[in-house]
Amino acid sequence: MGLDFSILPAYADILxxxxxxxxxxxxxxxxxxxxxxxVFAVLQLNRHAxxxxxxxGFAWLFMGTPLLLQLFLIYFGLVQIGLDLNAFxxxxxxxxxxxxxxxxxxxxxxxxxxDKGQYEAARSLGLSQFQxxxxxxxxxxxxxxxxxxxNMMIALLKESALVSVIGVMExxxxxxxxxxxxxxxxxxxIAAGAIYYVLNLGLEQAVRVAERRSAQYR
Amino acid sequence: xxxxxIGRIWPFFAEAxxxxxxxxxxxxxxxxxxxxxxxxxxxxxxxxxxxPARAYVSVFRGTPALIQLFLLYFGGPQIGIHLGPFExxxxxxxxxxxxxxxxxIRGAILSVDKGQTEAGRCLGLGQTQVMRRVxxxxxxxxxxxxxxxxxxxxxxxxxxxxTISVLELSYTAHRYISxxxxxxxxxxxxxxxxxxxxxxxxxxxKKIDERVALES
Numbered sequence: 001m002g003l004d005f006s007i008l009p010a011y012a013d014i015l016x017x018x019x020x021x022x023x024x025x026x027x028x029x030x031x032x033x034x035x036x037x038x039v040f041a042v043l044q045l046n047r048h049a050x051x052x053x054x055x056x057g058f059a060w061l062f063m064g065t066p067l068l069l070q071l072f073l074i075y076f077g078l079v080q081i082g083l084d085l086n087a088f089x090x091x092x093x094x095x096x097x098x099x100x101x102x103x104x105x106x107x108x109x110x111x112x113x114x115d116k117g118q119y120e121a122a123r124s125l126g127l128s129q130f131q132x133x134x135x136x137x138x139x140x141x142x143x144x145x146x147x148x149x150x151n152m153m154i155a156l157l158k159e160s161a162l163v164s165v166i167g168v169m170e171x172x173x174x175x176x177x178x179x180x181x182x183x184x185x186x187x188x189x190i191a192a193g194a195i196y197y198v199l200n201l202g203l204e205q206a207v208r209v210a211e212r213r214s215a216q217y218r
Numbered sequence: 219x220x221x222x223x224i225g226r227i228w229p230f231f232a233e234a235x236x237x238x239x240x241x242x243x244x245x246x247x248x249x250x251x252x253x254x255x256x257x258x259x260x261x262x263x264x265x266x267x268x269x270p271a272r273a274y275v276s277v278f279r280g281t282p283a284l285i286q287l288f289l290l291y292f293g294g295p296q297i298g299i300h301l302g303p304f305e306x307x308x309x310x311x312x313x314x315x316x317x318x319x320x321x322x323i324r325g326a327i328l329s330v331d332k333g334q335t336e337a338g339r340c341l342g343l344g345q346t347q348v349m350r351r352v353x354x355x356x357x358x359x360x361x362x363x364x365x366x367x368x369x370x371x372x373x374x375x376x377x378x379x380x381t382i383s384v385l386e387l388s389y390t391a392h393r394y395i396s397x398x399x400x401x402x403x404x405x406x407x408x409x410x411x412x413x414x415x416x417x418x419x420x421x422x423x424k425k426i427d428e429r430v431a432l433e434s
Contacts, residue, residue, distance in 0.1 A: 003296060064413040066377035068388050069405060076401035161282035165381055172284060179292070186293030193281040193289065200280045 005187050011178040015188075018174025019195055025091060025170055026157045026199075032096035033156065034149070037103025044108055062101040068162055070094050075166045091163035091170075099156050103149060110145040111137070139217035146214040150207030157203055158196065171195060220403050227394060228407060234390035235411040241307050241386060242373045242415075248312025249372065250365070253319025258349075260324055271320070278317035284378050286314055291382045307379035315372045322368055326361035327353060359430050366423030370416055387411055 008015075043055045062070060074097070075090040085093075114137050122132035164173035175192040179185045259271035278286065287310035294301055301309065330353050338348035380389035391408040395401050 061409060061413075064374075064416050065405075065409045066374040066388060066412065068377040068380065069391060069408055069412070072388075072392055072395055073401055073405040076395050076399075077405070080399065080401055158282040161284040162378065164284070172282070172288075175285075176288075184296070186289065186296040189285055189289035189293050193277075193285045196282055196285060197277065197280045 003186060004184065005190075007182055007184055008187060008191055011182065011188070014174050014178055015171070015191060015195065018169060018171040018192075019199070021088075021169055021174075022157075022160055022171040022196075023199070025088065025095070025163065025168065026160050028092050029095035029099065029156055029160065030153050032092065033099035033103055033152075036096055036100030037107050037149075040100055040104030041107040041111065044104065045111065059101045059104065062098060063105075067094070067098050067159055068165065070098055071162060071166055087163070087167045090166060091160075091168045095156060095160060095163065098159075099152055102152055106145055106148045106152070107141075110141045113144060114140045143214045143217045146207075146211050150211060154200065154203055154207065157200060161196070219406075220400055223398065223400060224403055224407055230394075231387065231390055231407050231411055234385060234387045235415065237304075237384065237386040238373070238376055238388075238411070239415060241304065241311065241379055241384060242369075242376045244308045245311035245315060245376065246369045246372055248308065249315035249319050249368070252313060252316030253323050256316065256320035257323035257327065260320065261327060275317045275320050278314055279321070283311070283314045283375060284381065286310055287378060287382060303379070303382045303384045306382060307376070307384045311372060311376055311379065315368060315375075318368050318371075319365060322364045323357075323361055326357040326364070329360055330356045362423065362427040362430050366420065366427070369423070370419060373416055373419060374412065 040055055040059065043051055044059070046052050071091070071094045074094045075087065078085055078090060078093075118136050118140065119132050122136040123129070127135060160170065161172040164170060164176065167173065169177075171192050175188045179188045182188070256271040256274055259267040260275070262268050262271075287306065290299070290310045290313075291301065291303065291306040294306070334352050334356065335348055338352040339345075343351065376386065377388035380386060380392060383389065387408050391404045395404045398404070
């Protein structure tokens with residue numbers, strides 16, 4: 001069977017919808033993984049071991065196991081405890097938790113990396129505790145953290161393809177639906193790959209802008 | 219937690235863990251070969267070498283590994299490439315991680331001081347000799363750990379070959395979740411094997427790193 005890319009336009013609609021779902025999935029998971037990353041990082045810097053240890057154990061487990069396995073756990077596990085969420089919600093939860101753990105490692109080391117003298121200097125200039133944090137520490141930590149977090153977000157976009165296995169109709173599963181109708185896997189996986197590539201380029205551009213913006217605080 | 223069930227089925231997971239190890243190690247070897255070749259090609263002055271290497275890295279790092287795997291396994295037959303699940307898994311994962319390893323190796327080579335090349339050339343060494351005897355030994359020291367990070371990401375990423383029915387850890391976990399409805403037990407069981415593999419592998423990388431650092 002030869003290749004025939006002229007079949008693609010007939011399925012433009014399903015691919016377009018899949019692309020929109022991939023974007024929605026990625027943007028939501030980015031937001032929650034960053035928020036979760038901050039929360040985990042702060043918890044891991046807590047003075048009390050009772051708070052630190054469970055978070056560290058969870059992080060260790062999630063950093064040492066595949067996202068696909070975590071996806072199975074969350075999708076089937078939530079059903080078992082009586083929470084029959086739809087696949088999209090389960091996908092967002094799994095992607096967010098998985099990347100929140102990685103983000104928290106980055107954020108934690110960035111907070112620790114800001115020199116203590118910065119805080120002391122801000123305090124001796126008359127800034128309050130909160131002001132010192134907001135005006136001196138956080139901007140510098142953000143500048144340190146942006147390139148690494150940007151890489152994580154780029155990884156998240158590509159890993160989002162995995163949620164197709166639990167039945168989320170995003171780009172990968174949309175391509176599969178088109179294939180089961182047309183019997184042309186090569187053409188549709190090339191098309192899906194091209195769309196992911198373009199999304200990836202756009203995201204890389206956005207990350208570069210964010211890096212430049214945050215670098216001024218360094 | 220159903221420990222009786224875990225006690226009964228863990229041997230199947232152990233067997234599947236071997237498949238995960240086999241797929242991962244073969245893919246890592248393929249990735250290292252491809253990554254090394256692509257890194258040298260991308261640093262070449264010859265456009266015919268440099269350009270394809272840059273394109274390889276850009277395309278395979280810019281798209282999901284899952285799509286690459288499906289393209290190879292399901293789309294391959296359309297262009298005359300017929301592979302079994304295991305072969306497709308190894309080749310698909312290997313090509314993907316090779317692109318990441320290329321960037322790691324390239325970075326390590328570029329981080330060696332330019333003066334080293336110049337000094338080597340002044341001493342009368344040819345370009346290949348400089349690369350082989352001066353640059354690469356120094357770059358090797360810097361690439362062991364980051365390549366280890368790439369490899370560990372691959373071991374975890376190898377779970378995706380379960381989608382083309384390679385009977386490895388994640389496939390086995392999924393199958394038992396469907397037949398027993400015990401997702402937590404299966405997750406824990408598969409996690410133990412993944413964590414064991416990753417821990418042993420990290421230890422190996424650390425040992426190699428110490429050895430290489432000692433030599434140079």
